[in-house]
Amino acid sequence: xxxxxxxxxxxxxxxxxxxxxxxxxxxxxxxxxxxxxxxxxxxxxxxxxxxxxxxxxxxxxxxxxxxxxxxxxxxxxxxxxxxxxxxxxxxxxxxxxxxxxxxxxxxxxxxxxxxxxxxxxxxxxxxxxxxxxxxxxxxxxxxxxxxxxxxxxxxxxxxxxxxxxxxxxxxxxxxxxxxxxxxxxxxxxxxxxxxxxxxxxxxxxxxxxxxxxxxxxxxxxxxxxxxxxxxxxxxxxxxxxxxxxxxxxxxxxxxxxxxxxxxxxxxxxxxxxxxxxxxxxxxxxxxxxxxxxxxxxxxxxxxxxxxxxxxxxxxx
Amino acid sequence: xxxxxxxxxxxxxxxxxxxxxxxxxxxxxxxxxxxxxxxxxxxxxxxxxxxxxxxxxxxxxxxxxxxxxxxxxxxxxxxxxxxxxxxxxxxxxxxxxxxxxxxxxxxxxxxxxxxxxxxxxxxxxxxxxxxxxxxxxxxxxxxxxxxxxxxxxxxxxxxxxxxxxxxxxxxxxxxxxxxxxxxxxxxxxxxxxxxxxxxxxxxxxxxxxxxxxxxxxxxxxxxxxxxxxxxxxxxxxxxxxxxxxxxxxxxxxxxxxxxxxxxxxxxxxxxxxxxxxxxxxxx
Numbered sequence: 295x296x297x298x299x300x301x302x303x304x305x306x307x308x309x310x311x312x313x314x315x316x317x318x319x320x321x322x323x324x325x326x327x328x329x330x331x332x333x334x335x336x337x338x339x340x341x342x343x344x345x346x347x348x349x350x351x352x353x354x355x356x357x358x359x360x361x362x363x364x365x366x367x368x369x370x371x372x373x374x375x376x377x378x379x380x381x382x383x384x385x386x387x388x389x390x391x392x393x394x395x396x397x398x399x400x401x402x403x404x405x406x407x408x409x410x411x412x413x414x415x416x417x418x419x420x421x422x423x424x425x426x427x428x429x430x431x432x433x434x435x436x437x438x439x440x441x442x443x444x445x446x447x448x449x450x451x452x453x454x455x456x457x458x459x460x461x462x463x464x465x466x467x468x469x470x471x472x473x474x475x476x477x478x479x480x481x482x483x484x485x486x487x488x489x490x491x492x493x494x495x496x497x498x499x500x501x502x503x504x505x506x507x508x509x510x511x512x513x514x515x516x517x518x519x520x521x522x523x524x525x526x527x528x529x530x531x532x533x534x535x536x537x538x539x540x541x542x543x544x545x546x547x548x549x550x551x552x553x554x555x556x557x558x559x560x561x562x563x564x565x566x567x568x569x570x571x572x573x574x575x576x577x578x579x580x581x582x583x584x585x586x587x588x589x590x591x592x593x594x595x596x597x598x599x600x601x602x603x604x605x606x607x608x609x610x
Numbered sequence: 611x612x613x614x615x616x617x618x619x620x621x622x623x624x625x626x627x628x629x630x631x632x633x634x635x636x637x638x639x640x641x642x643x644x645x646x647x648x649x650x651x652x653x654x655x656x657x658x659x660x661x662x663x664x665x666x667x668x669x670x671x672x673x674x675x676x677x678x679x680x681x682x683x684x685x686x687x688x689x690x691x692x693x694x695x696x697x698x699x700x701x702x703x704x705x706x707x708x709x710x711x712x713x714x715x716x717x718x719x720x721x722x723x724x725x726x727x728x729x730x731x732x733x734x735x736x737x738x739x740x741x742x743x744x745x746x747x748x749x750x751x752x753x754x755x756x757x758x759x760x761x762x763x764x765x766x767x768x769x770x771x772x773x774x775x776x777x778x779x780x781x782x783x784x785x786x787x788x789x790x791x792x793x794x795x796x797x798x799x800x801x802x803x804x805x806x807x808x809x810x811x812x813x814x815x816x817x818x819x820x821x822x823x824x825x826x827x828x829x830x831x832x833x834x835x836x837x838x839x840x841x842x843x844x845x846x847x848x849x850x851x852x853x854x855x856x857x858x859x860x861x862x863x864x865x866x867x868x869x870x871x872x873x874x875x876x877x878x879x880x881x882x883x884x885x886x887x888x889x890x891x892x893x
Binding site for chain 2: 475
């Protein structure tokens with residue numbers, strides 16, 4: 295339960311109490327209960343229809359929110375995972391491999407958070423080292439060779455800020471992915487399923503089409519980080535989240551996100567099958583749209599998407 | 611009395627902070643080297659491209675001064691100078707900060723771009739300036755750099771970028787992050803045309819700039835002592851709960867870890883770049 299859901303749970307508790315009381319004392323409280331049930335519904339609509347950017351961050355980070363593996367399992371067949379960057383390591387914070395999507399071979403790659411604390415420790419909370427980005431690049435180059443579309447799932451707080459990561463070239467590994475992804479001849483569709491944290495997210499994000507889940511966020515810096523740097527006060531994270539314009543709706547309005555996937559009320563965790571189905575429809579539609587382009591047109595399409603992003607003044 | 615004189619002198623001495631990259635226009639007679647603390651004649655220091663005569667510490671240098679020191683005399687065309695920041699997210703105080711930095715630096719944005727010759731070899735050169743919003747990359751910087759690569763691709767010219775940046779410009783939110791991708795697609799075209807791109811990292815080169823165009827030159831160079839890295843030192847120390855070595859994220863540290871082709875003294879940049887350009891002429 296999130297803090298902002300408290301009023302809903304309080305009402306639901308009251309209903310439970312009433313029902314217990316009614317059963318115990320054999321009185322009819324149907325009217326009162328149905329009144330409260332209506333109130334719960336109204337409250338839910340009021341809260342979930344007006345989620346603040348910060349509340350969406352909380353939903354995007356939720357441990358029970360579906361992860362990359364969950365989407366792979368639900369949407370793809372014959373997933374075969376491949377490991378390692380061929381240089382140093384296999385980074386469990388980024389997973390990938392080949393699979394079948396609607397009968398077509400594809401490459402799937404994504405940040406992988408843990409589904410519990412133990413998993414999060416193993417997966418480093420989905421915060422990748424250079425090894426992860428290099429594994430992703432290796433799989434993308436392989437996809438390019440065999441003409442397989444690439445689907446990336448973005449779900450990370452950011453690339454890992456660690457000593458070994460810096461020594462092995464965290465910057466270079468992300469930078470390399472950006473340029474190499476720009477030159478891929480196959481369709482690249484990136485889907486932000488949770489938190490899209492800065493350069494660590496973009497390392498899997500130079501795509502032809504960017505899809506975002508309704509409660510996913512994508513930001514240049516975490517709201518906490520922005521609050522502490524720009525406002526000198528980390529507790530102002532809610533205001534920072536608002537100012538940074540990080541929601542799926544914001545990115546759609548900037549023309550950066552191409553589609554927003556509707557989530558069940560309260561978030562994807564409330565009805566996984568529904569969100570898988572919603573994504574599947576849009577993903578298929580965008581992939582089919584891209585498959586009409588030839589290999590050179592695919593590169594040009596991506597170039598056009600990014601070269602036009604930016605709002606600046608030009609005084610002539 | 612001697613003490614008084616000394617404190618008076620001290621007031622006239624320019625204090626510069628080693629890592630923040632900012633450098634006020636030096637109008638005082640004397641400048642104190644932030645590294646060895648020696649008091650230097652500002653005029654001499656300027657002639658030495660702001661490299662300390664005593665300890666070779668590299669003090670910050672403005673984009674204008676670097677460009678002047680680097681380019682051959684004669685025709686140098688400044689490019690895309692009319693591009694400047696808007697306030698796409700209506701971020702509070704952003705416009706005021708931009709205006710202040712314009713006045714302070716005499717620049718229209720955090721990068722100055724030119725087409726001219728170095729040792730007789732023509733190149734497109736972009737110089738970032740950390741005095742302007744910490745050299746951060748927003749839409750204007752992204753547009754200037756993307757156009758620089760486009761211009762160089764069209765005219766079949768090499769590109770040299772001197773980076774000096776804290777990273778993405780947070781006041782432009784996600785749009786600033788996307789500038790990393792924008793410059794990357796422009797680099798890919800330039801690269802695909804078989805043209806040379808040299809990245810020359812200066813103090814500081816961090817965050818989103820480090821994690822995009824700064825790290826993907828055909829040749830990656832850095833200036834002596836420059837701070838170069840992805841994440842901030844404090845963030846890393848807090849994350850891994852251990853103290854980092856003093857030379858962590860310096861140009862020398864990166865060279866040792868195989869991340870750079872060479873570390874240069876600023877006074878050698880013109881010779882070195884001229885030689886590299888000559889070896890690629892006819893490409």
